[in-house]
Amino acid sequence: MNPMDQLRAARPAHLDTPVSESTRAAELSRAMSQARPVRRWKIAKPVWGLGLAGAAAAVTAVAVAVTTTGGTTPSPTAVAVPSATRSTQSTQPVLRLSAKQVLLVAAESSLKAREESGAYWYVEGVSGSADQVGTAVRYLVHSTGSHRLWVARSPKGESWFVDQNLGTKPAPGAEDAWKQDGSPKKWTVDMLKPGAEGSTKVSRTIEAKAGKPFGNPINIGDKVFDLAGRNVSVAELQSLPTTADALKKRLLKGYAGHGTESNAPQDADAWLYQVTSGLLSEMPVKPAVRAAAYQVLAGLDGVRSLGEVTDPLGRKGQGIARTEKWVTGTFERQLLVDPETGVLLTDQIVAVHGIETYAWAKPGTTIFWTSTTEASWTDKKPVKPE
Amino acid sequence: MTDDSQRFTTMYDECRQRVWAYVVSQAGRQVADEVVSETFAIAWRRFDDVPDPALPWLLGVARNVLRDNIRAEIRRESLAGELRAWTEEDHAEQVAERLAVLKAMTSLTQDERELLILVAWQGLTPRDAARVVGCSPTAFRVRLHRARKRLVQAMKAAPTAPSQSRVRNLSEEWS
Numbered sequence: 001m002n003p004m005d006q007l008r009a010a011r012p013a014h015l016d017t018p019v020s021e022s023t024r025a026a027e028l029s030r031a032m033s034q035a036r037p038v039r040r041w042k043i044a045k046p047v048w049g050l051g052l053a054g055a056a057a058a059v060t061a062v063a064v065a066v067t068t069t070g071g072t073t074p075s076p077t078a079v080a081v082p083s084a085t086r087s088t089q090s091t092q093p094v095l096r097l098s099a100k101q102v103l104l105v106a107a108e109s110s111l112k113a114r115e116e117s118g119a120y121w122y123v124e125g126v127s128g129s130a131d132q133v134g135t136a137v138r139y140l141v142h143s144t145g146s147h148r149l150w151v152a153r154s155p156k157g158e159s160w161f162v163d164q165n166l167g168t169k170p171a172p173g174a175e176d177a178w179k180q181d182g183s184p185k186k187w188t189v190d191m192l193k194p195g196a197e198g199s200t201k202v203s204r205t206i207e208a209k210a211g212k213p214f215g216n217p218i219n220i221g222d223k224v225f226d227l228a229g230r231n232v233s234v235a236e237l238q239s240l241p242t243t244a245d246a247l248k249k250r251l252l253k254g255y256a257g258h259g260t261e262s263n264a265p266q267d268a269d270a271w272l273y274q275v276t277s278g279l280l281s282e283m284p285v286k287p288a289v290r291a292a293a294y295q296v297l298a299g300l301d302g303v304r305s306l307g308e309v310t311d312p313l314g315r316k317g318q319g320i321a322r323t324e325k326w327v328t329g330t331f332e333r334q335l336l337v338d339p340e341t342g343v344l345l346t347d348q349i350v351a352v353h354g355i356e357t358y359a360w361a362k363p364g365t366t367i368f369w370t371s372t373t374e375a376s377w378t379d380k381k382p383v384k385p386e
Numbered sequence: 387m388t389d390d391s392q393r394f395t396t397m398y399d400e401c402r403q404r405v406w407a408y409v410v411s412q413a414g415r416q417v418a419d420e421v422v423s424e425t426f427a428i429a430w431r432r433f434d435d436v437p438d439p440a441l442p443w444l445l446g447v448a449r450n451v452l453r454d455n456i457r458a459e460i461r462r463e464s465l466a467g468e469l470r471a472w473t474e475e476d477h478a479e480q481v482a483e484r485l486a487v488l489k490a491m492t493s494l495t496q497d498e499r500e501l502l503i504l505v506a507w508q509g510l511t512p513r514d515a516a517r518v519v520g521c522s523p524t525a526f527r528v529r530l531h532r533a534r535k536r537l538v539q540a541m542k543a544a545p546t547a548p549s550q551s552r553v554r555n556l557s558e559e560w561s
Contacts, residue, residue, distance in 0.1 A: 003487075003538050007506040010487040012472050014415075015407040015507065027423045028398055031430040032391055200517060202437050216388040 035220035035231045099305040099320040100298045102339055106318075107294035110342030113287040118377025120159075121151040121234070121284035127370040128312055130171065131206065132360040133187035139177035140360075141187060143168040143206060150382035151284060153234050155222030160382035162215035168206050185209065190357050192327050201357070213385035225283055228254030228275045234284055242288035244295035251275055251296070269300045273322050277335050280344045281372055290342055297335075311336050311346035313371050321350075329355040331367070346371040394430055397440050402426070404508060405444050409452065411503045412496070414464030417456050424451045442514040445504070449518060465496075490540035498533035505530060 019027075097105070128144045147163040168187070170178040178184075185208040190201050218224060223231035228251045241247045255271050266274075276293050279285065285293070297303065297320070306319030317336035324333050330353040336346040348369035354361035361367055405425060409418040425448040429436055437443050452461065472488040491499055504515040516526035 003534060003541070004502075004506050006483065006487050006541075007491070007502060007537065010484040010491075011507045012488070014471070015410055016403070017406075019402055019406065023419060024398075024402070027402070027419075027426055028395060030423055031398070031426040032394065034427045034431045214389060216390060 033220070035223050035226075097305060097307075097318065097339075099303040102305060102318045102320055102337060103294045103298035103303075105339040106337045106342045107291040107298070108342075109340055110287050110290040110294060113290070113342065115286060116377040119153055119157065119379050120377070120382070121149075121153065122374065122376055122378045122380070123147075123149040123151075123282045123372060124374040125282075125370055125372040126166075126313065127368070128366075129368045130361075130365060131187070131189045133189060133206075134177065134181045135184075136181045137177045138360065139174035139181070140171035141168050141174070141178075141206070142171045148383070149218075149282065151224050151234060152219065153284075153377075155233060155235065157219075158217050158382070159219040159224045160215055160384060161218045162213050162383070162385055164213040165211035167210035168208050192357050215382075215385045227251070227279060227283065229256065230254050237283055237285050237289075240285055240289045240292075242286065242292050244292045244299065247289065247292040248272065248296045248299070251279075269302060270322065270324055272296065273300055273303070273333065277333075277344065277347055280335075281347055281370070282375060284377070287342075294342065306334060309334070309336050311371055312348070312366065312369050313346075313373070315345055315371075317345045323352060324349075327356065328358040329353050329361075343375070344372065390433060394433060397429070397436070398426060401441050401444050404441060405448050408445050408503070408508055409448050410468060411507060412449075412465070412500060413452055413456065413461045414466075414468035416464035416467060417452075417461060421448055421451050421456060424455060439514075441508075442510060442517045445508070445510075445518040446520070486541055487537075490537055493540045494533065494536055497529075498536055501526070501530045501533045502537060 124147070126144060126146050128142060130140055130142055132138055133141050144166040145163055146166055147161065149159075149161050151159045187206050189204050189206060191204055192201060220231065222233040222235070224234060225232050225237065227237070230253075241250055251272060252268065254275070255268055258266055276296050280290060280293050280297075300322070303320050303322050306321055308316055309319035310316050315336075315338075317338050319334050319336050321332045321334040324331050329351065332350045332352050334346075334348050334350055335344060336348070337344055346369055348366050351358060351361035351365045351367055352363055354365075354367075358367065402422065406418055406422050409421045409425075413421065425444060428447050428451070429440070429444060469492040472492060473485060491502070494502070500519065501515065504510045504518055505512065508515070510518065512526050512530065513523045515530075516523045519526065521529070
């Protein structure tokens, strides 16, 4: 007999001891009482592939702002912010602000917001992604999803996250290829999952049809968000430092040299960029904390200005970007901000140089995006799916 | 129950036994429940990241928990007890051949034993087993080949060695 077969046959019987009902109950309840990070890193996770049930449509952001050359650098406070209407109506070339200026203007504007009352912090948004699929021919499909988040102000309240897969369809211009491929309603997509020693490929199936809304309570006790690697309550978010230095220090306490959702190494600036933009896109913090957060972003290295950018929902904002390296290549994480209100409109990942499973992504292709359409305090209760 | 907790419970029921068996074979029954419990707690926290099939991923997590959360002395003691059980339990029912294989297993290094167990007792493909121990499939094949040779040698070398003294030596070495 082959030694492996001999070994197989010699397996000690006690290794098959079934779990007792009481141990099973205890282990399950212990596991499920663990705080789960709020699913707000959607935009980050799909880069290596998982957790993207309601994957998404990509619209290439076109950043075409006319840049004046040789002009004097406008001071951030004195400059006229090129808003959507002004820039389209004006025949004058629009000044492109530096990334720092955009962020400092957004910080100033954030301070103008009032502190609101309300039982729930409510966030609503849409997200999307692009994938290359097809067996007979290769073409792009766009998937979209929507999400709603209610965060109870009271530590005793229930906080809810509800999302819905809005379906997948061939990208504009890809319909013919899709028909050539036999008009499938289902596709398989390869993804790369980084591991300790290199990445492994895993497959995911995406379907054309939309799903039903799916929701679940997200609070564990009074903890509602994962901020910088730690679960925090609304009260803790409300008492965050209001100066950039103190806020940065507080956030960096959670930095351990790797990403928020994986053990892949991540440098401190990339980490801060992600954590701070997460805070700005959907956490209930005071206007002064938002201002401080924009100042933290303004102090990071490697952030560049994109000028005016139209987001996947057709809204115009000022774009800033930072290059990030993933196992799937080099990408730019772009934040589109409305400088006049300090609202973070969209967080998107745009290909610079895709490799492996993103080798198809031409530079400038948005592969993931999350747009926030509303973020405010309300007294309306969570709408739970049936 | 939410969809997630249902899916999680299904995964637990499918994999718990095998995760436990792996931990027992690596570190003994004394620490197994604790490691398994922590492994599934981590799996819940990172449920969005858990691939399908989940087993290799879960074994990898259990391996890290074992390494990071269980004190080395306790792990050694618990494992020594486990290895002793392999060669002492149910003597009447142990056929000589089985006993020889298990005895040989106890004489291997922890690393060698782990590779063999993942393939023979957990039934993992070399690719999945490589993921558990965190090396490339190619490196895994090479290491498995070596471990297999070592097992055959150990079976030949000590077919009649009294199991008790071997295991005792082993546990003394570790204490």
